[in-house]
Amino acid sequence: METTNNTGFRVESDLIGQREIPDSDLYGVQTLRGIENFEISKFHLNEYPLFIKGLAITKMGAARANYELGLLTKQQADAIEQACREIIDGKYHDQFPVDMIQGGAGTTTNMNANEVIANRALEIMGHKRGEYTYCSPNDHVNCSQSTNDAYPTAIHIGMYFSHLRYMEHFEKLIESFERKGKEFASILKIGRTQLEDAVPMTLGQTFSGFAAILRDEIKHLNEAANDFLTINMGATAIGTGICAEPGYAEKCVAALAEITGWDIKLSDNLVGATSDTSCLVGYASALKRVAVKVNKICNDLRLLASGPRCGLGEFNLPAMQPGSSIMPGKVNPVIPEVMNQICYKVIGNELCVTMAGEAAQMELNAMEPVMAQCDFESVDLMINGFDTLRTRCVDGITANADRCREEVRNSICIVTALNPVIGYKNSTKIAKEALETGKSVYDLVLEHGILTQKDLDTILAPENMIKPVKLDIKPLK
Structure with missing residues (x-):
């Protein structure tokens, strides 16, 4: 029973007993x-907010289905839909104060949505908050539902919205690396394997390589996100559909597809789907793949820009803030560093999601709340990280072209480019002598009369060292 008084509170009751609720709050006792x-x-x-949006869309779709089945009056259905629409538009989000990490498999979150929507619908209908006879959180807003189908459906919808937002920011970061790849396309440098000098390449190839390995992840992210479009609405408690009328599941899913404009489908087996949280595991893994690659890229940015005088110094990262409270003039690579830490957090969240995913028991996974929190958090962290990395670091990187050319000129590794022409034995001999004497590979090849200067210059031309080529050149000896 719900009653009102003149103290600014209303009294609501549930299975446990009665509690006073401030009249200013849309949520209720649960x-x-x-x-x-x-x-x-x-x-x-x-x-x-995208999770709250998912909750409101889920409740709107259920209300439409329940009205079609005659389980809600038109006044109730219209009021519930209007309340949901307002929440979707960003209103009343302060009325969702519950902790994302909770026991009860999400019942607290589901009831938070039910109570806020019911009380707002009551106001729309001309009643007072708490007068649940006219529109009840359980009997009307939650009609034909259980937490065990409404809550995961809301997570799926909210996560798909999050995915779409994630992809916009991810694409912008990729494009930033691609622009740097084009900008630095003519700057020759030394590539490295195992931190040792390897063979020549261009600085542009370094950055276009960064862009390419990230762009490869778009397919994996989209595939993982598509799993969110399969839902278990109509499963109710354990997948049997108890308390739902025949046809409800299909009508509700059709309504959700219409509201979102997405190809939302009903799971083929609702019993299996109700305990299965693998889509959250799969998306966490897709985010982890990106995090591993972005972490590698940020490590490279820090190494290749190290110095400014005693490091590799191939390019300059934008100076964002003083780097030391004791060392004047020191500037640290703070933006790649913070992105590294975001990646570690996302990788850790993936482990949490994995452990919670395997904790499903019988017909339900009670650990889904922490899985949702981790996935939503990882998306938000990476979006903020992508934007920070792009605008405060990558976009402002400048090349040290002279330093890159000097590295190539002084490197022993250019002998690798000579190997197909002069042979491995001659190449090894030249490399060893260069290391022992400090002479350049270029000078030693000419000194030993192995190649003419013209042929040597042809082999060592930048355009012939950064891609497969066939040269018709023979050694003199």
Whole structure:
């Protein structure tokens, strides 16, 4: 029973008993219990607007299906839909204060949505908050549903929105590396393997390589995200559809597809789908793949820009802030460093999601809340990291072309380019002598009369050292 008084509070009751709820709050007694029970983290539902949007869309789709089946009056359905629409548009998000990490397999979050939508619908219908006879969180907003189908469906929808947002920012970072690849296309440098000098390449190839390995991940990300478009609405408690009428699942899924414009489909087996959280595991793994690559790239940026005088110094990262409280003039690569740390966090989140995913028991996975928190957090962290890395680092990188040319000129490794022409034995002899005497490979080849200067210059021309070529040149001896 729900009652009102003149103290600025309303009294709501549930299985456990009665509680006073401030009249200013749209949420109700079950949300209040969740707030009190789960003071766990700093990750609250109202910090994840796309998840809240997913909840509102889920409830809107259910309301449309329930109205078609005659389970809601037109007034109730219209009021619920309007309340959901307002939440989708960003209103009342402060009324979702529950901790993302919670027991109960998401029941607190589901009831938070049910109560906020019900109380807002009551206002739209001309009633007071808490007058649940006219529109109940359980009997009307949650009609034909269980937390065990509504909550994962909301996560799927929210995560797909997050994925679309993620891809926009990811693409911009890739394009930034591609632009640098073109800008530095003519600057010859030394490539390295195992931190040792290898063979010549261009600085542009370094950056276009960064872009390429990231662009390869777009396919994997999209494939993982597509799994979110298969949902278990209509499964209710364990997948049997108890408390839902025949045809509800199909009508609800059709409504969700219409609302979102996405190709949302019903799972082939609702019992299996209700305990299966592999789509969250799969997407966390896709994010981890990106994190591993971005981490490698940021390590390379820090190494290749190290110095400025006693490091590799092939290019300059933008100076963003003083780097030391004791060493004047020191500037640190703070942007790649923070991106490294974001990658470590995303990789750690993937492990958490994996462990929680394997914790499913019988017909449900009660650990889904932490899985959702980790995936939503990883997306947000990487979006912020992508934008910071792009605008505060990559876009402003400048090349040290003279330093790169000097490295090539002084490197022993250019003898590798001579190997197909003068043979491995001659190449080894020249390399060894160059290391022992400090003379250049170029000078030693001419000194020993192995090649003419014209042929040597042809072999060592930049355009002939950065791609496969066939040269019709023979050694003199």
